[in-house]
Amino acid sequence: MLDFDIPRFIGIQAGAVALADRLDATIGGLLDSGARNIFFLGAGGAAILMQPAVHLLRTKSTFPVFHENAAELIAGGSRHLGPGSIVVIPSLSGTTKESIETLAYCKERGATVLTLVGHAATPLGEGGDHVFVNFAEDDTSSESFYIQSLAIALSIMARRGESSAFTAFVDEAKRLPEALVAVKQGFEAEAEAFAERIRNEPYHIITAAGSAWPQAFYYGMCILEEMQWIRTRPVHASDFFHGTLELLEPGVSLIVLKGEDEYRPLADRVEAFAGEHTDKLTVFDTASVDLPGIGPEVRALISPVVLATMLERVSTHLAAKRDHPLTTRRYYRRIAY
Known part of the structure; x- marks a missing residue:
């Protein structure tokens, strides 16, 4: 495979899975101490x-959960944030400016902060009340962060008697790193062909639903736009028929990501419509890949993980074919803003 280090990838994803038990123990302690809600914060991707x-x-849970834009939270606050709040802040670098500010803001208000970072000797690696470190880099971080955050959610649900999926998730996720390598290997030819097909494409609509939607949003904004300077329009599949459908015509690229949860029919509807109206429809479907030893319930949970691992191969080939390294930036961390 092009520019892919198998042992490095397996080590990073196995590291994410290995954090699950400590995440569970930490969540258990906080719930036992009276935690009343959880905030997932952070910045960007x-x-x-x-x-x-x-x-x-x-x-699936009655435990109050909030997912706020960190900059807006600092600007406007939240009456729900304070003592008894669990705050989760992910940052691969551990140095993201907005996330550092969010850390300080939340701690000042008495919240307990969990940081998920790739590097320990950083402001976020040293500033959290509970710090979880798993080294990763841009091409491996999506899977790692998905796994860690799902472990947190499933731990809350298990300890509240709302789900028994945590144990299966952890047990089956131990098989995931090697399974994802096999997914990449099986997808390599298709990834290269797709990258060749879109190397000069100026614009894409990208859509999904359910657990797959964040990966569509992430891939459009953080990969195609930030790392390749390609204009995209991420739109949720349920919103596609309330405006975006009018942009569809021959020559317009539409990328549909499909997972395996109960929201899959929303993406099916877009796919069926688009097939009649554009000649540039591409569907990436996690149901097409083999994941030995991973059952339907966990497969539905990890659909975004699988999509991330597939699309990483597209990104690698796209960068090579366009002679545009994924690390090239004009503004991000280059100038003051």
Whole structure:
């Protein structure tokens, strides 16, 4: 595979899975101490990667969960944030300016802060009340953050008697790193072909629903826009028919991401419509991949993990074919803003 280190990838994802038990113990202690709600905060892509866990809690648990824009939280506050609040802040670098400010803001208000970072010797790596470190880099961080945040959500639900999925998730996720490598290997030719097909495409609509939606949003904003300077329009599949459908015509690229949860029919509807109206429809479907030893319930939970691992191969080939490294920036961390 192009520019892919298998042992490094397996080590990073196994590291994320290995944090699950300590995350569970920490959540258990906080719940026993009277925790009353949880906030998933952060900035940019890392914050987006928390959304499947947030959605899981919103729909399957009665434990209050909040997913706020960190900058807006600091500007406007929240009456729900304070003593008894669990705050989760992810940051791969551990140095994200907005996340550092969020950390200080939340601690000043008496919240207990869990930081998920890739590097310990950083402001977020040293400033959290409970710090979880798993080294990763841009091409491996999505899976890692998805796994950690899902472990947090499932731990809350298990300890409240709302779900028994935590144990299965941890047990089956131990098989996930090697399974994801096999997914990448099986997808490599398709990824390269898709990258070749879109290398000069100026614009994409990208859509999904359920747990797959955050990956569509993330891939459009953080990869195609930030790392490749390609204009995109991420739109939730349930909103597609309330405006965006009017942009569809021959020559317009539409990317549909499909997971395996109960929201899959929303993406199916977009796919069926788009097939009649554009010749540039591409569907990435987690149901098409083999994940030995991972059952339907966990497969539905990890759909965004699988999509992230598939799309990483697209990104790698796209960067090579466009001669545009994924690390190239004009503004981000280059100038003051």
